[in-house]
Amino acid sequence: MEEVTSARKYCVQQLIPAVRNAEVIVDLAAIGTHLQGSGSVVQEIFDENQGEDSLAALKAIVASLQAKELELARGMVDPTSDELGDLEAAANKLWLLDTNRLVAGAELVLNFQEDTRYGDDNAHEALFEYVDGHAMSKSTFTAFYKLLDNYTAEAGVSEEVTDEEKQEIFAFLEVAVQTPVMQYVMKYLNASGKLPDDAQDEYGFKGFLYRLWFYFYSKEARFDSSGFEHVFAGDTRDGKVGGMHNWIQLLIQERKSELNYLGYITSRGVDGDEEPGSEYLMSISFDWKGATKTVGSSFFGTSPEFEMALYTLFFVCGEERNPVKLANRYNIDVVCYTFAGRYIGTSYPHVHGLEDDE
Template sequence: MKRTFVLLWLLPCIICAAKLPTPKKSPSSQFAASNDEIQDLSEQLYVDDANKAGSGDITLNLQQNVSSSQTGTGTDLSSQKLFSYVNEAKLFTRPTFAQLISLLDNYIQKTGTVESVTNEEIQEQNAFIDGIFQTTVIKKLSSFLISKGYYTSVENFKNDLREMWFGLYTRAKGCLDSSGFEHVFHGEIHKGKISGFHSWVQLYLLEKVGQINYLSYSSDGPWTSYPDVFAIQFKWSNYLKSVGSFFIGSSPEFDIAMYTLCYVTRPNRLCTVKMGGNTLKIQTYSWDNSSYGNAKKYLASSYPNI
């Protein structure tokens, strides 16, 4: 729903840069979930993503492929839009897609401004979380994490997922201006560049209304059906994303599940998952400057590392 300016937090906002923490390395033996178990589960999630796009639901126009040396130039090498077609009538009327889309206008583009959260927006967050927890994808993720001892119950996991993704923290010291969900699914402008922004739904919707200018792509994964994985270059207004990685055609619950699986089991490091027989690495980061609950860390970022 459209933002209203009812502030729940009135904190002074001091604009300053904040870097994502450096990934930490630890021996795999410390983890309750093994690498093979994570890959097996991710394969199941890939197969069970019932709300993903099917053949013909999305048509991409990739146009110019660029090398890594060209990705930071901001040169527009593609004259047409990335998305030639998306079956909105089929995909975006599905509950979790509709619930995701209702959240995307709740955020301020630039860091450094307090994110107000109205009662209506809290209701939208709860509806989205309730919606994804009704899907097979999240049910399987819940069962796995509980069986490995990360959580004691579905409700315990659900409450923690809400905090890790929607809990507010500051990327510009002095104001609650960010969250994991805003960073990953909405995207932010931080230090004059696009930061985060890994939702194909947000990418499509903003391109449709002329806010996104697709420049080129640098990586196309081996998948021939959806979800697929791409790395692209684009501008949001006049701000550049030199390399942005996306699941394309996935459902919102699949994105949340894959990122949460890796964040909970392999925080602050690369996490190897498997989709359709092909492996993929997902990078996760925690926000180490503040915490919630029993010293738990908010999710700072998560994305396909391609």
Template sequence: MAQVFKLVFVALLIAQSQASILRSIFADDSCQGRCNVTGTVPGAPCQCNTACVRYDDCCPDYYSLCLGQTGSCVGRCDQSGTVPGTCQCNKPCVDFGDCCPDYSDVCQPTDGVSDRELEDLGEELLGLDTESNAASYIQLDLQGKTSSGSSQDVAPLPLMTVASAAYTRPTIQKLLALHDIYDANVNIGEAYSAAEEAKINDFLDAIFATPIMQRAQDFLASKNLPNGRSNFYELWFGLFSRGNGALGSCGLEHVLMAELRGTDNVLGFHNWVFYALEEAASRVNYRGWMETVDLGSKGSIIEHNFVWQNTNKPVSSMFVGTSPELELALYTVCFYARSGAKCGVKLNGQVVKIQTYTSGSRGQFVGTAYPDLSG
């Protein structure tokens, strides 16, 4: 028995000696000279063999030194945890903004829709925004810049001066007819009457006849994502509860109009048409801007602070001058391609992030959608 213990002890000494030699030769936190070393180096903080990907203990330079990949997701898709010193290839990287450049193309996190495809589609849709675009009829007076979430001490002048011709644009006219359908209080249940359904269908007829919506629907269909008029109706006009049981909200009301929860919480309010009319009626008090994006002749995007019906909304954002179909097309595509995450679309040469969230037991409704200029 003593002889067996001696053999085991010697074997352990040899193993420890080999590990010590390896550690003394190679830097603990680098794969320099260690690529595909057989087995695990005991005590080393990271490894450099093919198994390290599975066990999530690769050294920071494993992919660049051992696999010849710099900033790539090849072989790393959905890798658990964060790999120090490099870009990431798991789903949280979308929220943290540290994905490798080829994450979408290689890992295909959302039905094969790449970041590049979304960016190109955004630019294409903006180019198609002609018939109902109203940017040429709007004059913005941005005035003072305010820090995020704070109000200026003195209320500035109105943000927008809008010529009446803006409201005669084809789909904007149809949108105006929807403004009197909803009660802003989300705690009050709603149901569509036959006359209201007729107004909704008129609006849908108008926007689905536009090149913008047709292109967006074709794109969704090509990616095997939900598309078509009936799906769009449920997505934007389906009524749901925001927490109290009453079916008092829908995506379109929230995004293209506005909602109130109680007396001190403004929800949604991401459309310039509704904003301009409320401001003209002295129900909105503009309090300053945080960020803007220039869309050239097509309009702009603004992140701003305002008071509506005596209730402050510290930070909000909206497209200005663009058509309803452009906004709904961008939001719908992003809802399905990057639901719950920031969705990058290129607009006038700049990548703008669109944020969407779902509502409903199946995530079948738009909870909210807006341009996120927070960076």
């Protein structure tokens, strides 16, 4: 699978410049030369998708590689005995299975600008330089978007879920539980004996996720918060932003001119060299709706189902702070705090070397 994933990533890196700029010419011969040695599956896909229109051919190659990657991932959703005894190994398996993750530096390009501390505005341009519309049109992404405007940002305001909003939640859960990452977590929790009897099939697992993430609980007012609202949508209290650890919500709010990116935090917990704009984890500072997030750590480019799967796994099987080296590069604690012992209070990737988030 890794050969297919690597080939798709490379092909996307060649494709996106041509999509963004009609003057960029796709060199299929050079791409074919680069892919030599990537295995028979990759070579067969490349050979089967040739044509006079090199851009159309490359799009077909990417689509075929994506389909093959998904097929292979679906055959890897049963956790191994080693993974069942090692949450870090399980987290890295989830990373491998996230076939909907964008290719950072190509499908998602970030404009870091300057580092910042204490909420100083050292960035005068937007954080998101480019996001590929086709990559963002996957079913889990489009279902996820619809959930983010269902909440009141101000903490302490009672929330109510309408029938339409409940339908939107289950529409997202329906497509999410079909993905390899969610299939893996369902099987992992089952094998670990962590799921109740009524949550051990897909139908029951959707109900389990609904209760864990979407049930409202009372913090400052009756039914004023939920795990999903805090972690993914965000809230404000006393001039501070709470939660909001999801890059898609950051993107939406920035494009609505509701969010002002202030800069990145110098210590990013990353091992090795990475091209600017190609990282999947960042700690940033921003203003939102009159409040400030001085340190906020988020994955970037990951699928919403990956993030929910990862946090669910560690919430159920882990501790409050779970050290993980993810993708052999990102040194983090997966933080999970409960509310009332049953619900997710917050969860996020805390980058080693930084002050704590919330």
